[in-house]
Amino acid sequence: xxxxxxxxxxxxxxxxxxxxxxxxxxxxxxxxxxxxxxxxxxxxxxxxxxxxxxxxxxxxxxxxxxxxxxxxxxxxxxxxxxxxxxxxxxxxxxxxxxxxxxxxxxxxxxxxxxxxxxxxxxxxxxxxxxxxxxxxxxxxxxxxxxxxxxxxxxxxxxxxxxxxxxxxxxxxxxxxxxxxxxxxxxxxxxxxxxxxxxxxxxxxxxxxxxxxxxxxxxxxxxxxxxxxxxx
Numbered sequence: 159x160x161x162x163x164x165x166x167x168x169x170x171x172x173x174x175x176x177x178x179x180x181x182x183x184x185x186x187x188x189x190x191x192x193x194x195x196x197x198x199x200x201x202x203x204x205x206x207x208x209x210x211x212x213x214x215x216x217x218x219x220x221x222x223x224x225x226x227x228x229x230x231x232x233x234x235x236x237x238x239x240x241x242x243x244x245x246x247x248x249x250x251x252x253x254x255x256x257x258x259x260x261x262x263x264x265x266x267x268x269x270x271x272x273x274x275x276x277x278x279x280x281x282x283x284x285x286x287x288x289x290x291x292x293x294x295x296x297x298x299x300x301x302x303x304x305x306x307x308x309x310x311x312x313x314x315x316x317x318x319x320x321x322x323x324x325x326x327x328x329x330x331x332x333x334x335x336x337x338x339x340x341x342x343x344x345x346x347x348x349x350x351x352x353x354x355x356x357x358x359x360x361x362x363x364x365x366x367x368x369x370x371x372x373x374x375x376x377x378x379x380x381x382x383x384x385x386x387x388x389x
Contacts, residue, residue: 182341183292184276185301188324188387189269189316191350191366195246197264256365259354265368266389270375271309272363277329277341283362285375287345298323302346309360315353318346325386327379345386 199207250261259267275286290305292298299321307313323344330340350356358364365371369389373380 182276183298184289184341184343185292185298185305185323186287186289186343186345187302187306187348188287188345189306189348189350191259191267193265194263195244198246256367256371259350259356259366261366262368267366267368268372268387269309269358270365270367270372271358271361272365273361289343291341297321298344299346302344302348306348309358310356311359315351315356316348317351318348320347325382327382 246263248258248260248263249255250258255261261267269288270285271288272285273283274281275284276289276291278284278286288305288309290301290308292301295301295304299318302323303313303318306316310316324347326342326344328340328342367375369387372387373383376383
């Protein structure tokens with residue numbers, strides 16, 4: 159662990175000839191909401207399960223009728239409550255409200271921000287993950303926590319999965335007059351805990367999107383994100 163911290167903290171050396179510019183390190187957070195309901199079963203899987211059930215029924219153990227009558231009479235007192243499942247399709251789904259966490263309940267949702275990001279082209283706002291340039295934090299994960307905290311205000315309803323990043327990208331500069339030689343972007347995973355609403359700040363706009371929707375915002379990095387986000 160100590161060697162890892164030293165590696166993160168020391169300046170990175172580039173391979174661009176005799177360039178003395180250093181690469182920056184950026185910590186980004188893939189902030190996700192886990193599925194709220196069990197996903198629908200694929201028709202092929204459902205057909206197999208139905209076949210397996212009927213096959214096992216051929217060899218089921220037979221019980222006396224007296225035993226079955228007693229078991230069926232259980233749970234029929236005044237305390238019995240009829241179970242009504244909640245709807246899978248919410249109002250946010252019907253209106254395609256991507257600012258709401260009450261949508262795509264059987265999928266994972268990811269937070270994207272619209273605003274100024276590190277190395278935004280011409281300083282214009284872009285869609286990006288919560289991020290922060292590594293400065294003097296104790297660890298790179300601490301830097302990622304600061305990035306998410308600056309957006310949410312506090313981390314009381316979040317859970318960071320592990321201390322190591324889940325993936326990284328290397329972005330090189332394309333012009334000689336750039337202030338640095340590029341940057342390395344490290345992604346950390348964090349999850350929503352015990353809440354269905356956040357007050358998102360420090361951005362012009364935000365959305366909660368599924369994996370397929372997320373790839374639409376980053377067409378150039380789609381292949382990398384497909385491999386990094388397994389869901």
